[in-house]
Amino acid sequence: MLIAVVPNQAKQENVDLTREVAQRLSKLGVDVRVVCAEHSLPTAVQLAEALKGCDKVVAIGGDGTIMHVGKAAGALHLPVLG
Numbered sequence: 001m002l003i004a005v006v007p008n009q010a011k012q013e014n015v016d017l018t019r020e021v022a023q024r025l026s027k028l029g030v031d032v033r034v035v036c037a038e039h040s041l042p043t044a045v046q047l048a049e050a051l052k053g054c055d056k057v058v059a060i061g062g063d064g065t066i067m068h069v070g071k072a073a074g075a076l077h078l079p080v081l082g
Helices: 012-027 042-048 063-074
Strands: 002-007 032-033 056-060
Touching: 002 012, 002 063, 012 056, 032 056, 042 063, 056 063
Parallel strands: 002 032, 002 056
Antiparallel strands: none
């Protein structure tokens, strides 16, 4: 199983949480793909490309982050956990 983790890196707490989530998933034997952009969110095009082949997506941030990630994930019929 491949899970994408998409943080909004505008806040340091999201960066820290992303690291922790990725480590915990890896310890459970899950393949993890962290999809990020420096100090922000990946663009819709970057997300669409990065989410290909993933089974699920974890969005780390607020409502806007979840909605942004959800649009890209929805086009690929991927479930999103916020």
